Amino acid sequence: MRIKDCNNRDISFIKEVDEKIHKSQDKLNAVVTFCNVDEQLKDYHVEDTALLKNVPVILKDNINTKGTRTTASSRILDNYVPVYDATIVKKLRDAGAVFMAKASMDELGMGGTNLNAYTGKVNNPWDLKRITGGSSGGSAALVAAGLAPLAIGTDTGDSVRKPAAYCGVIGLKPTYGRISRYGIIPYASSLDHVGLFTTNVEDAAIALEVLSGRDDHDMTSSNRPVENYKELLNSDLNGKTIGIIQNVQSAIQNEAITSSFDALVKKLEEKGAKVVSVEFDQDLMNTLLPTYYVISNAEATANHSNLDGIRFGMREEGDDLTSIMINSRTKGFSSEVRKRFVIGSYSLFVENQEKIFRKAQRVRRKIVEHLDEKLEQCDILLASAAGSIAPYPEDSFGDKLSATHLVAENHMLLGNFSGYPSITVPSDMVENMPIAVNLLGKAFDEVTVLSVAKAIEEICAQDDVCKEVCE
Numbered sequence: 001m002r003i004k005d006c007n008n009r010d011i012s013f014i015k016e017v018d019e020k021i022h023k024s025q026d027k028l029n030a031v032v033t034f035c036n037v038d039e040q041l042k043d044y045h046v047e048d049t050a051l052l053k054n055v056p057v058i059l060k061d062n063i064n065t066k067g068t069r070t071t072a073s074s075r076i077l078d079n080y081v082p083v084y085d086a087t088i089v090k091k092l093r094d095a096g097a098v099f100m101a102k103a104s105m106d107e108l109g110m111g112g113t114n115l116n117a118y119t120g121k122v123n124n125p126w127d128l129k130r131i132t133g134g135s136s137g138g139s140a141a142l143v144a145a146g147l148a149p150l151a152i153g154t155d156t157g158d159s160v161r162k163p164a165a166y167c168g169v170i171g172l173k174p175t176y177g178r179i180s181r182y183g184i185i186p187y188a189s190s191l192d193h194v195g196l197f198t199t200n201v202e203d204a205a206i207a208l209e210v211l212s213g214r215d216d217h218d219m220t221s222s223n224r225p226v227e228n229y230k231e232l233l234n235s236d237l238n239g240k241t242i243g244i245i246q247n248v249q250s251a252i253q254n255e256a257i258t259s260s261f262d263a264l265v266k267k268l269e270e271k272g273a274k275v276v277s278v279e280f281d282q283d284l285m286n287t288l289l290p291t292y293y294v295i296s297n298a299e300a301t302a303n304h305s306n307l308d309g310i311r312f313g314m315r316e317e318g319d320d321l322t323s324i325m326i327n328s329r330t331k332g333f334s335s336e337v338r339k340r341f342v343i344g345s346y347s348l349f350v351e352n353q354e355k356i357f358r359k360a361q362r363v364r365r366k367i368v369e370h371l372d373e374k375l376e377q378c379d380i381l382l383a384s385a386a387g388s389i390a391p392y393p394e395d396s397f398g399d400k401l402s403a404t405h406l407v408a409e410n411h412m413l414l415g416n417f418s419g420y421p422s423i424t425v426p427s428d429m430v431e432n433m434p435i436a437v438n439l440l441g442k443a444f445d446e447v448t449v450l451s452v453a454k455a456i457e458e459i460c461a462q463d464d465v466c467k468e469v470c471e
């Protein structure tokens with residue numbers, strides 16, 4: 001489904017989409033809460049030129065919607081109904097969006113599988129037995145199944161770009177500060193980004209324009225002017241230098257993914273791009289994941305201390321304040337989330353702060369400085385988005401991978417450490433499942449990121465939806 005096709009439809013088609021999304025639930029389990037579509041259509045009125053006129057949109061369930069339950073897929077927020085809208089909800093609505101559903105995610109964004117929502121696993125529309133990836137798995141699945149042209153996600157480590165790869169859709173994480181995060185239930189504030197899923201690059205450009213801009217409610221949002229990304233798209237590769245991240249490519253063990261990537265690189269060269277090989281310091285790359293875990297868990301621990309059954313969240317009984325909090329948090333969070341809070345608290349413990357938390361922050365700085373050096377050699381970096389097709393649940397934890405091989409699965413963290421824009425573009429099919437490549441550009445250079453993505457899209461010409469679930 002494409003945005004412009006929706007623009008040209010009669011608004012009544014939204015009802016058909018609503019029915020299809022309800023029907024998909026048995027197969028995909030991608031929805032936590034259905035939005036009240038009738039209510040939104042009652043007084044629906046937007047200008048003909050509104051960019052999202054008649055467009056059904058999916059929101060990840062960590063995006064606050066006034067009057068509509070927002071759980072972040074956590075049991076503790078099962079009954080949470082926000083009293084205000086996130087800024088992006090207002091922006092989307094003003095542009096004509098009709099909200100269809102709050103999509104399932106890994107609990108509070110903590111996970112890369114979408115096996116960790118209190119409403120259960122989300123199934124990949126290409127093969128229901130496989131995972132979607134996470135944490136924005138519900139959003140990715142619904143776009144991949146052709147049930148909406150646009151879904152909003154969030155990305156703290158790769159949570160838009162990895163599920164996009166596994167589900168065969170576009171996944172864009174723009175520059176830190178480009179899109180307001182006001183009204184989004186956080187995970188780790190220095191790494192959290194709003195991102196989006198579409199079926200094609202042009203739609204990603206349109207959606208980015210709608211979502212971007214300074215917001216006085218979010219002091220991390222940038223006041224750089226928003227560009228007309230769609231008009232500026234230019235898939236001409238002449239004069240562009242693309243750097244291939246060798247550390248990622250040499251860590252990939254799947255022959256089909258490697259040869260498809262190499263074939264794509266050849267075509268990029270034929271189309272005029274200058275391709276250079278970029279080698280990162282391997283030791284530094286091996287620290288990506290541990291550094292991420294220290295920083296993200298510490299920030300998550302601080303961010304979620306208000307989910308205690310007193311200020312927010314479901315309340316379990318107890319004899320005193322402390323036991324109410326302990327009981328509420330024990331019952332309200334899954335073991336994965338509790339584990340991360342333990343790790344986070346440990347590194348924030350005063351005796352450990354310097355040698356764990358501050359050290360991780362210094363390593364993050366080193367990684368970003370190293371990345372900046374690499375980006376001096378090229379306009380954009382390119383690598384396979386993931387080292388495999390979407391795995392089955394039992395194969396999805398990567399615990400058999402060595403540190404070097406883990407780099408293939410976690411290189412997208414570079415985009416969160418630096419805040420630089422990054423996009424996943426479907427590139428091919430392997431074993432009837434989509435595979436993808438990922439681009440990482442310079443700060444606020446969304447135009448180059450989207451333009452090179454468009455060139456790749458033209459070369460690869462992937463089918464943009466998974467037909468079966470959509471029928």
Ligand SMILES: NC(=O)CC[C@H](N)C(=O)O
Pocket residue numbers: 109110111112113134135154155156157158159160187296
């Ligand atoms: N929200 C994210 O980006 C999650 C990233 C990573 N998979 C994690 O488990 O935390």
